[in-house]
Amino acid sequence: MFEIFESDLLGRNGIIHSTKGKIRTPSFVPVVHPEVSKNLINVVDFQSKFDVDLIITSSYILKRRFSDSEINLHDLTNFQGPIMTDSGAYQSLVYGEIDLTPENVIEFQEMIGSDFAVPLDIPISKTDSYEIAKYKVQETILRNQKVPSLIKSQKTIWVGPIQGGRFLDLVKKSAIEANKVDCFNMFAIGSVVELMNDYNYDILIDIILTAKQILNPAKPIHLFGAGHPSMFPLIVAAGCDTFDSAAYALYAQDDRYMTTNYTYQLADLNEFPCNCPICSNINPKDLLKLEKFERKKLLSAHNLYVCQTEIKHIRSSISSGTFWNLLESRSRVHPSLRRGFDRLQKYLRQLSKNTASTKKKGILFTSESDLNRPEILLHKNRLNNLSTKKRKKLLLISILNDEIKETYQIYKIIRNYVNKHPNLIKKFEIWIVAPYFGLLPIEISEVYPLTQSVLAEDISKEKMQAIIYDSINLVKKWSFQEIFLLGEIKEFISLEKEINLLSDLKTKIKTFGFSINEDNFEQLSAIFDIIQV
Numbered sequence: 001m002f003e004i005f006e007s008d009l010l011g012r013n014g015i016i017h018s019t020k021g022k023i024r025t026p027s028f029v030p031v032v033h034p035e036v037s038k039n040l041i042n043v044v045d046f047q048s049k050f051d052v053d054l055i056i057t058s059s060y061i062l063k064r065r066f067s068d069s070e071i072n073l074h075d076l077t078n079f080q081g082p083i084m085t086d087s088g089a090y091q092s093l094v095y096g097e098i099d100l101t102p103e104n105v106i107e108f109q110e111m112i113g114s115d116f117a118v119p120l121d122i123p124i125s126k127t128d129s130y131e132i133a134k135y136k137v138q139e140t141i142l143r144n145q146k147v148p149s150l151i152k153s154q155k156t157i158w159v160g161p162i163q164g165g166r167f168l169d170l171v172k173k174s175a176i177e178a179n180k181v182d183c184f185n186m187f188a189i190g191s192v193v194e195l196m197n198d199y200n201y202d203i204l205i206d207i208i209l210t211a212k213q214i215l216n217p218a219k220p221i222h223l224f225g226a227g228h229p230s231m232f233p234l235i236v237a238a239g240c241d242t243f244d245s246a247a248y249a250l251y252a253q254d255d256r257y258m259t260t261n262y263t264y265q266l267a268d269l270n271e272f273p274c275n276c277p278i279c280s281n282i283n284p285k286d287l288l289k290l291e292k293f294e295r296k297k298l299l300s301a302h303n304l305y306v307c308q309t310e311i312k313h314i315r316s317s318i319s320s321g322t323f324w325n326l327l328e329s330r331s332r333v334h335p336s337l338r339r340g341f342d343r344l345q346k347y348l349r350q351l352s353k354n355t356a357s358t359k360k361k362g363i364l365f366t367s368e369s370d371l372n373r374p375e376i377l378l379h380k381n382r383l384n385n386l387s388t389k390k391r392k393k394l395l396l397i398s399i400l401n402d403e404i405k406e407t408y409q410i411y412k413i414i415r416n417y418v419n420k421h422p423n424l425i426k427k428f429e430i431w432i433v434a435p436y437f438g439l440l441p442i443e444i445s446e447v448y449p450l451t452q453s454v455l456a457e458d459i460s461k462e463k464m465q466a467i468i469y470d471s472i473n474l475v476k477k478w479s480f481q482e483i484f485l486l487g488e489i490k491e492f493i494s495l496e497k498e499i500n501l502l503s504d505l506k507t508k509i510k511t512f513g514f515s516i517n518e519d520n521f522e523q524l525s526a527i528f529d530i531i532q533v
């Protein structure tokens with residue numbers, strides 16, 4: 001049912017197959033009112049004009065209006081692609097006008113022809129105590145367990161709700177139990193809307209990753225209720241394959257104009273920073289003059305274009321291997337997004353599992369947070385498991401210099417000189433100490449992503465020292481008899497003064513400091529001549 005083609009961080013480019021058509025992932029799922037006239041955008045246009053694959057609508061509203069009549073969801077909404085329905089639990093909690101039971105919720109969603117349906121869960125509110133949340137999770141688990149005995153239609157894909165909110169042990173328990181229910185071919189994480197409204201993206205990341213660690217990776221994960229497009233990359237990177245939002249329409253109700261990163265009041269705009277079919281045909285002043293309903297329609301159409309554009313941006317960046325850069329740039333938009341991004345980096349081990357070991361593009365290091373990229377962790381893991389060829393001597397060439405921005409050329413020159421010194425290769429392990437990646441054996445300096453990297457920013461002294469510290473500790477692991485350290489050694493020496501880093505290597509280490517740049521490469525060759533003897 002779920003085919004995955006490419007992945008980066010925990011984002012997955014793939015296709016969810018349903019009887020009503022394919023859904024590309026990651027996918028933005030617009031919330032639609034089941035009564036056509038209540039929508040600002042004609043639902044017929046969702047596929048043809050907005051390229052939307054999946055919509056979601058409220059089974060609560062449907063049940064309240066149509067519980068006695070035979071209705072078909074696709075005919076009613078005019079949408080012929082796949083439709084997801086929620087269980088109605090949330091609205092029932094707020095309005096409580098109709099009686100929902102686990103049985104009638106399943107029966108109703110099957111009857112109306114829902115393609116993705118959710119059994120009756122109990123969402124958790126931010127004011128719930130731990131005891132109340134625990135009760136709600138246990139009740140949701142019991143109801144989930146009964147789903148296989150209640151379903152009749154094979155056409156509906158059942159989505160297992162995960163509850164627990166900010167109580168991560170409850171999220172974990174909820175995910176463990178939902179994972180055991182065979183008929184769930186997709187999962188949906190709930191109880192996060194209030195957190196998002198409060199900009200608690202760090203807690204949101206904890207919740208998603210807690211569930212993600214447990215849920216079957218072959219099945220897609222939905223997030224109930226995302227918000228502004230600026231947070232889409234964050235939730236995709238955390239592992240959400242689809243997520244719904246009504247923000248495109250809600251914002252339009254208040255004359256709010258979305259851009260990828262920000263929201264503007266329509267009255268504050270002199271021109272539209274967008275070229276969608278709406279914005280290229282009208283200016284803000286004329287739009288303001290339009291009758292209210294007409295204005296909202298156009299604004300919500302623009303907002304939907306922005307959401308769809310961002311999701312396509314994400315899919316392209318996963319495909320091209322630049323998803324981290326997109327995520328990093330979006331995280332600079334708002335402090336709470338930054339906190340979410342920082343929290344995500346605590347799950348590096350998990351992120352690196354899914355990150356491709358080769359990509360179409362080299363890595364562009366643009367800031368120090370790139371030191372936390374999964375590719376660097378993957379490299380360090382490989383290095384830790386490296387078996388040396390038992391050469392007793394080590395040649396350590398440091399290129400830790402602020403001026404070095406592209407390593408490709410430097411590695412190439414070093415390799416050329418090394419190749420001219422066959423005795424060197426016979427006697428020495430030859431490792432480079434490089435910015436970002438730290439230690440790298442010269443034999444693999446042509447391997448992705450080590451060679452293709454481009455650096456934009458100088459690394460701080462603190463981070464540079466961390467690279468040296470890690471490198472030397474790794475060197476100590478292999479007990480070389482003799483070590484030659486050459487090139488950019490200024491930071492090595494200042495670190496040595498601070499913490500005696502090299503003290504237990506002192507008897508065997510010889511240093512040759514010089515600046516690594518084009519004028520000095522001859523010096524490298526001269527040193528090779530001396531030490532290879």
Ligand SMILES: [Zn+2]
Pocket residue numbers: 272274275276277278279280302303305
């Ligand atoms: Zn626009």
